[in-house]
Amino acid sequence: xxxxxxxxxxxxxxxEGVEHLWGYPGGxxxxxxxxxxxxxxxxxxxxxxxxxxxVHAADGYARSTGKPGVVLVTSGPGAxxxxxGIATAYMDSIPLVCITGQVPxxxxxxxAFQEIDTVGVTRPIVKHNFLVKNVDxxxxxxxxxxxxxxxxxxxxxxxxIPKDVQNAKSTYAFPQxxxxxxxxxxxxxxxxxxxxxxxxxxxxxKPVLYTxxxxxxxxxxxxxxxxxxxxxxxxxxxxxxxxxxxxSDNLSVGMLGMHGTYEANLTMHNSxxxxxxxxxxxxxxxGNLEKFCPxxxxxxxxxxxxxxxxxxxxxxxxxxxxxxxxxxxLRVLERTELSxxxxxxxxxxxxxxxxxxxxxxxxxxxGAKIKPQAAVEAVWKSTDGKAYVSSDVGQHQMFAAQYxxxxxxxxxxxxxxxxxxxxxxxxxxxxxxAFPDETVVCITGEGSIQMNIQELSTCLQYGLSVKIICLNxxxxxxxxxxxxxxxxxxxxxxxxxxxxxxxxxxxxYGHVGIRIDDPKTLQAQLDEVFSxxxxxxxxxVDIITDQQENVYPMIPAGxxxxxxxxx
Amino acid sequence: xxxxISMLIENESGALSRVSGLFSARGYxxxxxxxxxxxxxxxxxxxxxxxxxxxxVEQIVKHLNRLxxxxxxxxxxxxxxxxxxxxxxxxxxxxDTRDEYKRLVDIFRGDIVDVTATTYTVQMVGKSAKLxxxxxxxxxxxxLETVRSGTVGVMRGExxxxx
Numbered sequence: 001x002x003x004x005x006x007x008x009x010x011x012x013x014x015x016e017g018v019e020h021l022w023g024y025p026g027g028x029x030x031x032x033x034x035x036x037x038x039x040x041x042x043x044x045x046x047x048x049x050x051x052x053x054x055v056h057a058a059d060g061y062a063r064s065t066g067k068p069g070v071v072l073v074t075s076g077p078g079a080x081x082x083x084x085g086i087a088t089a090y091m092d093s094i095p096l097v098c099i100t101g102q103v104p105x106x107x108x109x110x111x112a113f114q115e116i117d118t119v120g121v122t123r124p125i126v127k128h129n130f131l132v133k134n135v136d137x138x139x140x141x142x143x144x145x146x147x148x149x150x151x152x153x154x155x156x157x158x159x160x161i162p163k164d165v166q167n168a169k170s171t172y173a174f175p176q177x178x179x180x181x182x183x184x185x186x187x188x189x190x191x192x193x194x195x196x197x198x199x200x201x202x203x204x205x206k207p208v209l210y211t212x213x214x215x216x217x218x219x220x221x222x223x224x225x226x227x228x229x230x231x232x233x234x235x236x237x238x239x240x241x242x243x244x245x246x247x248s249d250n251l252s253v254g255m256l257g258m259h260g261t262y263e264a265n266l267t268m269h270n271s272x273x274x275x276x277x278x279x280x281x282x283x284x285x286x287g288n289l290e291k292f293c294p295x296x297x298x299x300x301x302x303x304x305x306x307x308x309x310x311x312x313x314x315x316x317x318x319x320x321x322x323x324x325x326x327x328x329x330l331r332v333l334e335r336t337e338l339s340x341x342x343x344x345x346x347x348x349x350x351x352x353x354x355x356x357x358x359x360x361x362x363x364x365x366x367g368a369k370i371k372p373q374a375a376v377e378a379v380w381k382s383t384d385g386k387a388y389v390s391s392d393v394g395q396h397q398m399f400a401a402q403y404x405x406x407x408x409x410x411x412x413x414x415x416x417x418x419x420x421x422x423x424x425x426x427x428x429x430x431x432x433x434a435f436p437d438e439t440v441v442c443i444t445g446e447g448s449i450q451m452n453i454q455e456l457s458t459c460l461q462y463g464l465s466v467k468i469i470c471l472n473x474x475x476x477x478x479x480x481x482x483x484x485x486x487x488x489x490x491x492x493x494x495x496x497x498x499x500x501x502x503x504x505x506x507x508x509y510g511h512v513g514i515r516i517d518d519p520k521t522l523q524a525q526l527d528e529v530f531s532x533x534x535x536x537x538x539x540x541v542d543i544i545t546d547q548q549e550n551v552y553p554m555i556p557a558g559x560x561x562x563x564x565x566x567x
Numbered sequence: 568x569x570x571x572i573s574m575l576i577e578n579e580s581g582a583l584s585r586v587s588g589l590f591s592a593r594g595y596x597x598x599x600x601x602x603x604x605x606x607x608x609x610x611x612x613x614x615x616x617x618x619x620x621x622x623x624v625e626q627i628v629k630h631l632n633r634l635x636x637x638x639x640x641x642x643x644x645x646x647x648x649x650x651x652x653x654x655x656x657x658x659x660x661x662x663d664t665r666d667e668y669k670r671l672v673d674i675f676r677g678d679i680v681d682v683t684a685t686t687y688t689v690q691m692v693g694k695s696a697k698l699x700x701x702x703x704x705x706x707x708x709x710x711l712e713t714v715r716s717g718t719v720g721v722m723r724g725e726x727x728x729x730x
Contacts, residue, residue: 123581
């Protein structure tokens with residue numbers, strides 16, 4: 001069927017099964033917005049208030065559903081506003097397709113109005129990008145973009161479409177197949193390596209599973225649970241991996257790394273075998289590399305060979321999809337005649353239980369001020385631990401990770417790699433759009449929430465009933481904490497002066513605003529926020545918290561995992 | 568250690584900048600880089616010279632393989648290989664130096680490809696080290712300009728970089 005490039009795009013997205021398109025119109029995408037009006041049947045477009053939020057929302061949708069998020073923005077500032085969102089998705093390997101308008105091909109390079117070299121600007125922060133110069137190649141390019149975004153190690157893909165290509169005509173048929181000679185995502189881990197790994201696992205005396213976001217991205221939670229329970233090994237999860245293995249299971253020793261638990265970090269540090277699965281030995285996890293786990297051999301399962309031996313040299317690398325590799329490990333385990341040294345494992349566990357008895361996440365909750373930890377715990381209770389929780393970046397993010405234990409994957413949405421303030425609210429919007437009947441919470445701070453506060457307007461327009469939990473301590477808390485520890489309490493620019501009245505602000509956007517400042521009423525007030533009463537309303541909960549509270553445990557920069565500061 | 572990394576990349580605009588961008592973004596260095604289409608005009612052959620420990624170079628190769636426009640990568644220095652570089656060097660030559668430089672060019676098996684009353688332009692092909700050696704024997708004050716192609720290379724024998 002003959003149609004314009006803009007129509008081809010809309011028809012393609014519908015044929016691809018895209019449900020939501022997050023975007024903002026502008027000059028260079030007007031033909032697409034017109035085609036959206038004339039041709040779209042099932043595709044719903046959500047008009048955000050800032051392009052950065054469009055990308056974060058699509059990202060939140062992708063993280064919570066596993067399906068690719070799709071974004072549409074205009075050229076120039078539309079594209080550059082989207083850059084932070086794209087980089088956020090890139091650092092966390094989130095599948096996104098971002099369509100950007102571009103000035104007509106004849107004007108490219110002439111410094112035209114709203115022209116920017118989008119392909120050049122986004123090159124270092126995408127899995128791949130395309131500039132479509134010929135309308136005949138549009139459909140096949142879209143197919144490639146979705147294929148690249150969702151396979152292998154996922155990531156964002158940008159497609160830049162000049163306005164004249166949007167207006168030019170071509171025949172459209174949904175491309176059924178895609179082939180790229182230079183891109184062959186690996187489908188199977190090496191059988192011999194997997195066998196060797198299982199043998200090493202069975203001969204370990206102090207093993208630990210260290211798992212990350214790759215388990216969630218690879219939908220391998222079930223396999224991970226089965227393997228972990230079969231082995232009876234302790235498991236620690238990264239900030240990005242939380243939920244892949246149930247936090248409530250006794251085998252879980254909690255999150256590791258800079259603000260990980262005492263038992264998780266010491267289990268890692270003292271282990272003789274680390275089985276790393278879909279994790280990338282990030283600096284926030286390893287601490288000082290020279291002091292990292294001195295006695296441990298390392299098995300590393302990852303779909304991206306470039307992640308293996310990047311920061312830490314490993315003994316058994318296994319390149320492959322986590323789900324397939326874990327399935328194969330289970331099969332090998334079933335057939336092997338080797339058995340574990342159960343006595344050694346029992347000793348190891350009794351050591352770990354000693355560390356766990358430290359109760360490193362304890363805090364003093366007797367004061368007159370609400371502790372941020374207590375606020376997060378109260379949210380966990382009110383939501384029965386079953387909510388989708390997004391966060392921004394800072395102390396509240398760590399408190400959320402520590403005090404809202406997740407039992408299921410894809411429930412915890414946070415910007416782990418890039419650490420983007422302003423991510424929380426739009427990401428929550430994406431999850432709420434995907435799951436209109438579920439409880440979606442955005443745990444944020446008074447600093448972060450102001451970085452995309454304008455999306456309260458989008459939430460009203462589309463009836464997105466996100467519950468915003470703002471831990472308001474009047475400080476950029478994590479900056480303040482570092483200044484207290486490392487800069488002799490010179491709180492340079494970390495104080496948030498002239499804050500708005502968030503209750504009135506929420507009300508002016510047509511939402512419900514509630515302030516909580518009394519520890520005694522905290523739980524009851526939160527119970528009400530999450531009750532039927534507000535089921536279909538966005539509620540902005542401004543919780544006034546203790547200004548001096550710090551995130552513990554903490555591994556200072558340059559220290560090893562065994563050099564934690566406890567409370 | 569110096570490594571010669573040879574690759575086939577899609578002959579598309581932007582492919583080269585993806586490769587060079589990777590090197591600058593990850594802090595790897597490029598000593599030399601050369602690229603041109605192959606007999607299959609959908610592919611370009613890119614050769615670059617970099618240095619680092621074998622672990623660093625392994626990481627470079629892994630990151631190159633991750634680029635969508637990179638079809639195949641080979642570290643030539645891993646095995647027996649032939650490497651060549653072309654240099655054009657223009658020398659200021661009058662009087663006595665003309666004979667001397669003619670002899671030196673012969674010793675290095677180069678060719679004088681342009682002559683004027685005051686200059687020789689010398690073409691020389693070989694390993695980079697040989698070209699360096701030639702430059703070393705010339706009085707620096709007499710070198711007017713130097714242009715080098717960057718190293719290209721192939722594996723010896725039947726081993727090839729092909730798709």
